[in-house]
Amino acid sequence: MAEDRQPFQQLLVKLGEEIRQLKTDPASIQLPQTGNTTSIASYLTIVSNFAELEDAQVKLLGKNGVIPSELSDLRSQPSEKRREIAVQLNPVKQLFEERIANQSRVLKEAEIDQRLNTESVDVTLPVREAPFEVGRVHPITQVTDELTAIFADMGFAVAEGPDIETDDYNFTKLNFPADHPARDMHDTFFFNPKPDGTRLLLRTHTSPVQVRTMLSQKPPIRVIIPGRTYRCDSDQTHTPMFHQVEGLVIDKGSHLGHLKWILEEFCKAFFEVDKVGMRFRPSFFPFTEPSLEVDIQCRRDKGEVRFGEGNDWLEILGCGMVHPNVMRNCGLDPDEYQGFAWGMGIDRVAMLKYGMPDLRAFFEADVRWLSHYGFRPLDFPTLAGGLSP
Numbered sequence: 001m002a003e004d005r006q007p008f009q010q011l012l013v014k015l016g017e018e019i020r021q022l023k024t025d026p027a028s029i030q031l032p033q034t035g036n037t038t039s040i041a042s043y044l045t046i047v048s049n050f051a052e053l054e055d056a057q058v059k060l061l062g063k064n065g066v067i068p069s070e071l072s073d074l075r076s077q078p079s080e081k082r083r084e085i086a087v088q089l090n091p092v093k094q095l096f097e098e099r100i101a102n103q104s105r106v107l108k109e110a111e112i113d114q115r116l117n118t119e120s121v122d123v124t125l126p127v128r129e130a131p132f133e134v135g136r137v138h139p140i141t142q143v144t145d146e147l148t149a150i151f152a153d154m155g156f157a158v159a160e161g162p163d164i165e166t167d168d169y170n171f172t173k174l175n176f177p178a179d180h181p182a183r184d185m186h187d188t189f190f191f192n193p194k195p196d197g198t199r200l201l202l203r204t205h206t207s208p209v210q211v212r213t214m215l216s217q218k219p220p221i222r223v224i225i226p227g228r229t230y231r232c233d234s235d236q237t238h239t240p241m242f243h244q245v246e247g248l249v250i251d252k253g254s255h256l257g258h259l260k261w262i263l264e265e266f267c268k269a270f271f272e273v274d275k276v277g278m279r280f281r282p283s284f285f286p287f288t289e290p291s292l293e294v295d296i297q298c299r300r301d302k303g304e305v306r307f308g309e310g311n312d313w314l315e316i317l318g319c320g321m322v323h324p325n326v327m328r329n330c331g332l333d334p335d336e337y338q339g340f341a342w343g344m345g346i347d348r349v350a351m352l353k354y355g356m357p358d359l360r361a362f363f364e365a366d367v368r369w370l371s372h373y374g375f376r377p378l379d380f381p382t383l384a385g386g387l388s389p
């Protein structure tokens with residue numbers, strides 16, 4: 001067909017003529033089937049660049065394009081005739097719009113292919129270190145991820161719960177006597193009492209999450225609970241908000257021997273040592289009986305602390321068998337089920353492992369501190385790949 005090799009400009013002129021013929025006598029022409037319409041449509045499938053396609057779109061459908069300008073005086077036509085014209089013109093407009101949209105997709109894909117073929121990205125190249133504002137993973141997040149990886153490897157799920165807790169879950173169900181010092185204002189952030197007299201508070205430990213877990217899940221239970229905790233405590237080594245991770249095992253036969261093994265495995269993995277000296281000292285917590293505090297063997301030399309062996313001890317966590325009262329408070333018969341729990345400060349073990357001197361720096365968002373102590377986002381800690389980068 002001679003037409004389709006005609007330059008586009010001529011096709012436009014012809015289209016104008018045919019639209020005017022259509023307006024004059026709609027019955028005298030079948031605009032959607034004319035050779036010229038077909039040529040324009042096939043031209044729109046061979047346009048080879050965006051500029052030309054844009055030009056075609058503007059000249060065909062743009063504000064001053066052939067079709068809109070030819071239709072500008074359509075209002076002057078009688079409605080029946082307007083309908084006859086529209087019946088022919090709308091399919092043509094739609095056809096051109098579809099061809100232009102499709103050709104735009106085709107050109108985009110061609111461009112990407114061309115770049116893919118020409119541009120080679122050497123993925124082995126080290127990531128160019130952007131200036132220091134590149135983010136760093138906060139040590140708390142890093143250590144929480146390390147802890148989660150270690151305990152997940154031992155079959156522990158992660159449980160979470162609200163920071164704002166009830167007095168009942170944070171204290172009562174955990175066997176805290178009514179007059180326990182932790183329950184008064186100077187130790188705990190309380191909200192104003194509710195109309196029913198109950199008081200909400202900012203949780204002082206993540207233990208209420210274990211209570212929620214025991215109330216909502218039948219044994220066996222194996223969970224760790226990392227999270228923010230709050231106490232009215234602010235000095236060189238305490239901040240009003242800090243982070244804890246607690247753990248809980250409840251089933252029929254778990255005993256202190258299992259607890260010692262889990263904590264020993266944890267310490268070896270966390271401090272990345274093959275063997276670790278541990279010391280279990282009797283202690284007291286309202287929610288465990290017996291209760292123990294655990295020290296890890298270490299050696300201090302030149303300000304550095306080496307973990308695992310040495311003639312020094314550092315307390316890292318507390319633990320114990322879940323108190324029978326707590327079992328009962330959580331709907332479990334202590335003669336049928338038993339279990340143990342532990343708790344440690346995430347900020348504290350992070351400072352120990354990575355030798356960070358000042359707890360408060362954790363919360364000051366000082367970019368210099370973060371770029372020094374922070375971790376690279378891509379170095380996600382896994383047991384296989386090594387916890388610390």
Ligand code: 2U9
Nearest residue numbers: 207210211244287318319341342343344345
């Ligand atoms: C339930 C039963 C028992 C959680 C435990 C500790 C010991 C403990 C401290 C560590 C450092 C708090 O951040 S810290 O000061 N925690 O020593 N926590 S046993 O025992 C539970 C919890 C929940 C239902």
